[in-house]
Amino acid sequence: MSGGMHDIRVTVNGRAVAHRVEDRLLLSDFLRGVLGLTGTHVGCEHGVCGACTVLLDDVSARSCLTLAVQADGAEVRTVEGLGTAEALAPLQEAFRAHHALQCGFCTPGMLMTCIDMLATRRLATDEEIRDALGGNLCRCTGYEHIVAAVRSMVAARDAAGETAGERP
């Protein structure tokens, strides 16, 4: 049954928002329902598919397993905070060039996962990339083109001399 209400302040894609929410409200429902940011998708609501992945203080998190109140004081980044249709971010451009999406439903979660893994993992081999994608289901692509898109981003990252800080 409905529980208590809480006031939360969250920075979403750089914009500060304040809302009064039910304690049981999922972060995914907060983003989609309250803020109207429907780019974050919900595929299972039990933490397996990864479609709902967002960045919570730069770390990938499943918004269906996170309560909105847990995001109080945090910075949330969703797919809407990446590039725009006219000016895609490089990762989005790589997905487009490599045809790494079909229906696009898993894609926002894939993108947010990829941002995290590109920042924190070496991804020296395709196997490492596949392992890092292992928590996100895509039913359409068979993953190969997603791996190719990530590979191209790793190449660009390494060429630019940026290093992935390994997270323990």
Add this chain to the structure above:
Amino acid sequence: MAAAAPDPLLRPGLIGARLPRVEDARLLTGRGTYADDVRPRDAAHVAIRRSDHPHARIVSIDTAAAAAAPGVIGVYVGEDLAAQVRPLRATSRMAGYHATEMWPLARGVVRYVGEPVVAVLAEDRYAAEDALELIDIAYEPLPAAMHAPEAAAADAPRLHDALPGNVLAARRFGRGDIDAAFAGAHAVVEASFRLHRKAPLAIEPRCAVAEWDHGRRALDLHVATNIPGVVRDALADCLDMPGNRLRVIAADVGGSFGGKGSVYQEELLVAALSRLLRRPVKWTSDRLEDLASTSQAFDERIEASLALDADGTIRGLRAEVLSDVGAYSIYPWTAALEPVQVVSFLPGPYRVPAYAAGVRAVATPKAPTGPYRGVGRPAAAFAMERLIDMAAARVGLDPAEMRRRNLVRAEEFPYRTGSGLIWDRSGFMETLEAALRDGGYAALRARQAEARAAGRWFGIGLASYVELTGIGSRISAAPGMPINTGMETASLRIDVTGAITAAFGIASHGQGLETTLAQVIAEELGARIDTIEVLQGDTALVASSTGSYASRSAVIAGGAATLAAREVRAKLKRAASLLMEADEADLEVADGTVRVAGTDRVMTFRDIARAIYADMGRIPHDRREDLISTQTYDPYLGTAASATHLAAVEVDPGTYAVRVLAYHVAEDCGRIINPLIVDGQVQGAVAQGIGAALLEEVTYDAAGQIVTASLADYLAPTAPCVPPIGITHLELDLPDNVGGFRGMGEGGTIGAPAAIANALSDALSPLGIAVDELPATPERLFRLVRAAQRKDDGA
């Protein structure tokens, strides 16, 4: 990308270009519009209380507490809606077929765990779900036969009282003297094959949002579906509404694979409730509901035998198929869809002079089965390809040579199969040879010899198959269905600003049809692709359409688009010839312009459109033609699409896990519109086939409860499970349809279970093990190995 590459938007020959997709920019930025993204103000949210019994009489339903719960707007049971709607009923002219009725909410009896029983409407989804728990339903359990073999028995408890038994459809196919074929055989190989039940598992769960407009007495229904036209037509009947007041929209759809390719009770439910309450009504399923109530797939038992000459030539094929179709005959496909196609496709791409097969579709208290990527063909290819490998071993041939000897040869096309299908010329032999060459068959065999010498379980499997795609009105997907799956309409226009709009009734759900259809139109019309807007997934766009399924959209909608583009191009030339006073034969149309060849006299489409629509008097009124064409295309027959798959696998002797080490697909899909998209379709479909072969299984326990109701229990392939997939495209003789296209969206799912079953059987052949049951989970493989070892110890 090389800096010198020409601008693909300007290059001639857009058909065949590896273009990135036009739909990607919105999907990559989170700006798609999936059904759940439609959020009408004032929407009432539906939560559904579903049956927790496989077969039971509903004795009473107490909804009082739920109705009084905070935020609840109303609570509805089956009888409340009985006067508002007619049920869905999938009819068929097939002899011996029995239709079943599906009401939006169960009436009187429930027939599977997950069947909708009570709908709660509340101000938000949380409140609706809270109230579900307050509903008290008393059931009286009824007897049930859980699985097809028991349910098919004459004395089995009946799931539908009104029907004579549980067999919803039965059919026999055959030609030639089958008894003589077997009597004179040098050898016969036979086996029982089992392909377990699957979930299509689109990542977007099903969803429907109905918006009743009381002023117009009209309804907009946003649905996660790939058959908006079929949903519109069915609901028009069920709700007794004209098609111009009932619009079904499937803007962006998050995958289907067949799971969103039938008409569902929930769609009827939200539409009826929205009309009744005169407010928007929305239902979004969660994953549990999706796994328990979205149409499931396959679930076949196949007994088959193959009669052979000493040199491996096939003499005859016999099969009996028992198909577990679940509780209801799904709309519009009927319960016959999958099982009949197993039998129809079983002879595959081979010369089979004598064929005799029977099929029965049996109702059981499980979620209804429906279309799933490949329909019938994955089970058919699995059984036939296993028989081919068994035959090769029996007569002492390499599996590749066994196929070479029996595949229909180039000079034999068109070839009529034992089940009556006709194969037009397709690269049966060529795909085999290409898979062997490009997949590195010889090298893999050498690798296998080394692995075997080291005692490892390494195997190689081939699978050749053919399917029928882009099927016209001559051949119905299920005989006698109430819909025509054989035609599609394209409506093309150039408006006064020179912009091009092409409208279709098909519904892309990941295939990139906005891109491929734009490519076809750009090429046929002579336009720039970025000036074309493709509209689809909306029943208001054309008079009639069914949707996107059965590898048909590129062939049929692409054909309609081609015809419409050709007519508009002819109109442009006639107008330009008047305006530029030039002979039509001297006009060239390209890049959105019409030019008098060899001169600098040129008009853009916009110039011509303005001259026609806006500038009075430039064209004599009796010679003015609009720049519009609506064309409906029906290829009448279908076209064969063939492929050969090659897989190499290794079984871990400690964990019994299977690793797919190498995979190659060689396919003939006719004229390729966009190789990037074709590659993606092949890779995605193969991944699903790998899931079917190794992981995916919907399980019901003995009490009829669905055990695999979460993604922790129903395992789909993740990135580490899928190997890189090599692809060889062969563009051989083009099929005889308008565009020269063959459908190719499903092939991967057809070939992969067969190729992997053969590879596993090859890997375990030193132990005398054949893998004839899929998915080959570690547990199943462990049992097979243990049984073989025990037999060995006993001997």
